[in-house]
Amino acid sequence: MANPFEEPDSNYTVLRNDENQHSLWPAFAPAPEGWTVVHGPGRREECLDHIRENWVDLRPRSVAEFITAQAGS
Incomplete structure (x- = not known):
């Protein structure tokens, strides 16, 4: 069985979590808890x-916010 994350002709969605991290996800699979579909399905x-x-x-959102806050101190 082929890796569903590397099929060039399959449909995918783009997921994003609360830390603003993104993930390529096979369109046939439901998004895991904590992730939201923000694009797709598409090639x-x-x-x-x-x-x-x-x-x-x-950078995860919390790290970027922490660094910004430290720079402003």
């Missing part, structure tokens, strides 16, 4: 493009 490359365009700060 793998389309979903990867969405992630590249929208997840530009790879």
